[in-house]
Amino acid sequence: MDRQVKYNSLENLKKEGAPIIIVAAVHESEAILYACEENGIKIEAFCDSIKEKSFKTFCDLKVIHTPDLPNKFSNARFIIASQHIQDCLEQLTGLGYDNFYSPLELLENYDLKKHNYLITQSYMEARLSVCINSHKMYFENKEKIYMRSIDIMITERCSLKCESCCNLMQYYKAPKNTDEINILDSLSIISQNVDEISEFRIIGGEPLMNRQWSLIVKSIAEKFPDKQIFIYTNGTIAPKDEKLVELKDKNVNFIITSYGHLSKNLNSLENQLNKHSLNYVTTPAEHWVDCSSVRHHKRSAADLKEVFKQCCVKYIYTLLNGKLYRCPFIANAANLKAIPDNPSNYVDLFSKNENVKNQIKKLVKVAKFFPGCDFCDGRPYDGTSSKGYDGKGMIKAGIQTKDILSYKEYK
């Protein structure tokens, strides 16, 4: 099948030619860099849409802010390490480039145990398995329905109150947990109607605020034993032994965001995860793009298409209360009734009358934007650009609000 990204990277990249750049500076790029070195392929630099990443090196190589590439390289070859393959292609072809490679062939005989990484080997294994899956699905039949990941929102409650929470927790007056049965039934319906999902991400709010969190995660892990599960937590809660014991030898990883002194149980959490040999990675809260206002922009269809095109979370499928959404903003804005109810914004998994498969296919493949996007400032890959974006740009992460923020509620 004709694809813009080439599979046979080894033969082509070993030849003399334009500089080779890895897209983007993400965890799995480190392993791809080593695979290139082992094959005698010289990498010039990484590129990344997040400008702050270009302020320092990654694995001792320069990181170039992607929009800046044409100022540095008139021609280049790219290895797409990012799992957002289609977005990378759109951005790079828009900058005038046309020479793209998948890392699949490079990773075929790669022995990840031969190297140490900035993250643990087992976490690298989890990241690479999702990366490989995403690239395999890229080369599969275009008719197949693929979700790189699905965010499973198990609670609306959070232990922090970030005034610019992009998942809109700052607007919930009476936050609730999601029902476990509803989550499992929803996942059954989704998995029956989708060809492949690479990873499940357990989110909130703060997912550990739901006392049932470990049972929910265990049930998902048992139902989908070959999938990776990533739990996103903010370092305020250190789970007890009996919760973590349940997750032993399951594909469960923790992604911890550190909010400095606010993450008051970060050390205890990390100690507990070490004690139970559970994978985790801790990163400081940074690089926030302001995107938490809910207001009606009344944009033209062309402007909405641009906002959607630039959006970095348009593939973050989100499951909330039996409905599947294309992004966490629409999921929570709809749940809060902060946007008018419009069935074009979601798939109601428990609707009796609709063909769920067709509905999901439309959500995944057809939509060029959603009605809910008109209430969003946008969430661009490049938070320093105003292209398809009406927010304030880069903001300080994790500023707390005392009060719940108000919003216009639609009946």
Ligand code: SF4
């Ligand atoms: S920690 Fe902050 S950003 Fe994360 S879910 Fe809670 S309120 Fe939102």
Ligand code: SF4
């Ligand atoms: S509402 Fe649209 S533009 Fe905003 S985050 Fe969701 S998909 Fe992106």
